[in-house]
Each structure stands twice: as C-alpha cells, then as structure tokens.
Amino acid sequence: RKEVEQDPGPFNVPEGATVAFNCTYSNSASQSFFWYRQDCRKEPKLLMSVYSSGNEDGRFTAQLNRASQYISLLIRDSKLSDSATYLCVEGSGTYKYIFGTGTRLKVLA
C-alpha cells in the first residue's frame, strides 16, 4: 500500500461549486499533515497544516480522520484561480515529508 494516496483526478467543477478531495495514509502513528497547492511547473506552496482534527482558513477546510486514516480538503465557492494540483503531505516521524501524487482541480467558468 502506498504511504500517501490521492485520487489524481482531474476534478472538473463549475465556478462557485464546493469540491472535496480525500487523501489516505498508511502510517497510523503519523501526527502531522499538510495540504500544498502546486501550479504547473512551479514549486508547491503551503495551503494548510493539519495537526489535530482539522483546520479552516477562509474557503478552505481540512479535516483529519485518524480512525479511518484519511485527510480531506474542502474548497467552498470555487474560483477560477483555484485551478491547480493539490498535494497531500505527511510529516513523517523520520526526517522527511511524504508526498501524495496530487489531485488536479479545474474550475470551469
């Protein structure tokens, strides 16, 4: 089983829609997770850190379900500028961050 798994998408949604991505992880002891946004040929940029049950920042909400070992990202009122790849990242207990493959989102006008 892969350490961090994401549906690659693409998710095509109309402007204004609510969209949710899930990410599953295999290490039940993991404590910290992050969502990053990556635009084409650019560096990943931190969107949100998730250390406990969840986090909210404006239109973005992340939730951590430890029992089922998944993290979700909810985007409300999608904007055209939200089109990007969203990366789920596990902050492992060792000295590395483990990346999922990313989920592509396209917000359509």
Added chain:
Amino acid sequence: EPEVTQTPSHQVTQMGQEVILRCVPISNHLYFYWYRQILGQKVEFLVSFYNNEISEKSEIFDDQFSVERPDGSNFTLKIRSTKLEDSAMYFCASSESRPTHSPLHFGNGTRLTVT
C-alpha cells in the same frame, strides 16, 4: 516573508558532467531538504540534512549525489556524473523543526536538463 532561494533557475548540462545546484534556506530553519519532480510525476524525496549531516536519504540518492553546507547560509546538491534520467525539477526546501511539528517551505526550483 522569508524565502528559500535557489540558483540557477535552469541548468542545461551534458550527460556525464557534474552539476551543483545551490540553495539558501530560510535563515532560522534547522532542517534542509532536496526533492525532485520529474515532469508529470510526483514530488520525490532525495535527502534531508540536519546538524551538518545527512539525516535520511532515499534510494534515488546514490553515490552520484552529495550534499554540503559549506558555510552558514548555503546548501548545495552535487550530481557527479549526470544521466539523462536526472532531468527533473529539483526543489530545495527547509523547515523550522522536524516534519512532525512544522511545514516545509520550498524554493522556486532548478530545472535540470541533461542532454
């Protein structure tokens, strides 16, 4: 806002040549990393560095790769004899604390093209 800076932004080299990719991590960060991303693929871990030594490395980080922190600010990745399959975007990153406690901050990346 403090940034991780990388140079050059694009490096073209011939197979078999040595390349050095340079990075200046955020000044108060203690943990440094190199990741790479082949076009269209996932971000892959190469190596982490803490307290002037390698903390962890992946299978990709073989004897052709090395890292160095030659002074108090720079962090470099050297590829001794480049192969075609080394063509990728190389990202330097740093974190204030361990992965369990703080997020990763990336530089803009160096696009390495091996011909």
